[in-house]
Amino acid sequence: MQFIDEFRNPTQVKSLLSQIHAWVKKTSFTAEKPLQIMEVCGGHTHAIFKFGLERLLPPEIEFIHGPGCPVCVLPMGRIDACIEIAKRPEVIFCTFGDAIRVPGRQGSLLKARQEGAAVRLIYSPMDALTIAEQNPDKKIVLFGLGFETTMPSVAITLQQAKQRNITNFFVFCQHITIIPTLKSLLMTPDIQIDAFLGPGHLSMVIGTHPYSFICEQYHKPVVVSGFEPTDILQSIVMVLKQFANKQCLVENQYRRVVPDEGNPRALAVINDVFIMQGDDEWRGLGIIPDSGVRLNETYAAFDAEKHFQPKQQRVADDPQSRCGDVLTGRCKPLECHLFGKQCTPESAYGALMVSSEGACAAYYQYRQGEPA
Amino acid sequence: MCIGVPCKITAIDPNQPTKATAEVNGIQRDVNISLVSSGNEQSLVGQWVLVHVGFAMSLLDEEEAEQTLTALNAMQEEEPDVNILFKP
Ligand code: SF4
Numbered sequence: 001m002q003f004i005d006e007f008r009n010p011t012q013v014k015s016l017l018s019q020i021h022a023w024v025k026k027t028s029f030t031a032e033k034p035l036q037i038m039e040v041c042g043g044h045t046h047a048i049f050k051f052g053l054e055r056l057l058p059p060e061i062e063f064i065h066g067p068g069c070p071v072c073v074l075p076m077g078r079i080d081a082c083i084e085i086a087k088r089p090e091v092i093f094c095t096f097g098d099a100i101r102v103p104g105r106q107g108s109l110l111k112a113r114q115e116g117a118a119v120r121l122i123y124s125p126m127d128a129l130t131i132a133e134q135n136p137d138k139k140i141v142l143f144g145l146g147f148e149t150t151m152p153s154v155a156i157t158l159q160q161a162k163q164r165n166i167t168n169f170f171v172f173c174q175h176i177t178i179i180p181t182l183k184s185l186l187m188t189p190d191i192q193i194d195a196f197l198g199p200g201h202l203s204m205v206i207g208t209h210p211y212s213f214i215c216e217q218y219h220k221p222v223v224v225s226g227f228e229p230t231d232i233l234q235s236i237v238m239v240l241k242q243f244a245n246k247q248c249l250v251e252n253q254y255r256r257v258v259p260d261e262g263n264p265r266a267l268a269v270i271n272d273v274f275i276m277q278g279d280d281e282w283r284g285l286g287i288i289p290d291s292g293v294r295l296n297e298t299y300a301a302f303d304a305e306k307h308f309q310p311k312q313q314r315v316a317d318d319p320q321s322r323c324g325d326v327l328t329g330r331c332k333p334l335e336c337h338l339f340g341k342q343c344t345p346e347s348a349y350g351a352l353m354v355s356s357e358g359a360c361a362a363y364y365q366y367r368q369g370e371p372a
Numbered sequence: 373m374c375i376g377v378p379c380k381i382t383a384i385d386p387n388q389p390t391k392a393t394a395e396v397n398g399i400q401r402d403v404n405i406s407l408v409s410s411g412n413e414q415s416l417v418g419q420w421v422l423v424h425v426g427f428a429m430s431l432l433d434e435e436e437a438e439q440t441l442t443a444l445n446a447m448q449e450e451e452p453d454v455n456i457l458f459k460p
Contacts, residue, residue: 124426149374256436
């Protein structure tokens with residue numbers, strides 16, 4: 001079994017589209033007042049554009065590209081703090097490829113590398129630990145970022161560092177948690193979201209139960225979805241059926257990967273290493289209460305910020321950029337005045353243009369030249 | 373950056389039971405299996421897992437995958453609306 005290819009079958013895609021057309025007629029959505037589905041995860045955003053799903057859908061359905069791309073919500077000040085640490089002569093700074101081009105006020109980590117800082121790309125957090133063992137005279141800093149998907153891997157790496165008594169390894173913790181973000185989105189008064197496509201791979205860690213407040217308190221359906229075209233289309237059918245049948249549930253389209261209870265072992269390692277504490281700043285969205293993640297007391301010695309004490313910086317987002325409005329569905333990327341001018345993938349202004357999972361980069365790659 | 377890749381576990385490292393070799397598209401890579409193993413690592417050989425940043429995060433359920441596909445394949449017959457829409 002190949003596990004991927006079969007989910008791209010054109011006949012199935014066609015058939016699902018027909019179902020979508022049929023079901024949307026059974027709801028009250030119109031082209032003027034469409035169903036606005038937020039896909040929370042940047043992986044979905046990328047797939048939607050890559051496969052052109054947006055254009056295949058009837059006008060009664062519109063995607064809102066959500067904040068679930070950890071790179072897209074990285075605040076400038078945090079990148080500046082990473083660069084400050086990376087530029088220290090004794091440091092080797094390890095980052096996932098996604099984050100290296102995100103601009104801070106002082107440029108990106110890539111620029112810091114061009115200027116001589118030891119910035120290395122890694123595939124797995126474990127790679128950073130290996131680098132630490134191979135370079136005992138250096139201090140190795142891992143840029144720990146991402147949602148609950150990435151947190152368990154960084155947590156296990158830290159457990160290993162502790163077990164093996166590795167003292168030249170540190171983590172710059174920029175992890176974020178999804179539920180507070182969704183809560184803060186839902187509490188924003190002028191936000192237009194009718195339903196959610198839940199993140200597939202994040203949910204394999206946390207499961208589907210944590211989303212139930214969205215149905216219970218906000219009366220919006222959630223369907224956890226896979227990333228293949230048929231997965232996304234089938235999830236839309238599931239959402240439409242809920243509206244047509246006047247239901248509001250958390251459903252799991254991606255059962256082949258996501259158990260409803262998540263991965264208890266992954267949740268346990270997260271709890272062993274991290275503490276969810278305090279507010280955190282998100283690029284484009286501002287301060288989100290209770291979304292902060294730090295290393296707990298047991299792992300304090302590995303905390304790069306405690307060790308290197310970089311300047312705490314808070315850089316306001318440029319008022320001309322509309323990253324926050326794009327993230328919350330208030331406008332489309334093409335409506336931002338900087339789009340394609342000051343802000344392109346080569347010289348990104350906002351982070352939504354940097355990652356291929358960001359809505360602006362996806363628009364730039366696949367839909368440029370269309371009228372706003 | 374939350375995308376994972378389905379891989380098939382082909383071997384367990386005899387010296388480090390949390391380390392396995394997994395294969396995807398003919399490429400072998402090291403995968404940490406501590407989040408999906410329940411003690412008997414050898415039983416994971418041949419199993420599909422979803423790998424994210426070098427860690428197997430979830431066991432893939434072939435039965436569920438097949439059920440989804442069967443449901444998708446059966447759709448045209450089950451949904452008369454769909455067939456009507458397909459007619460020119
Ligand atoms: S075009 Fe650039 S500045 Fe404007 S919203 Fe997108 S990422 Fe932000």
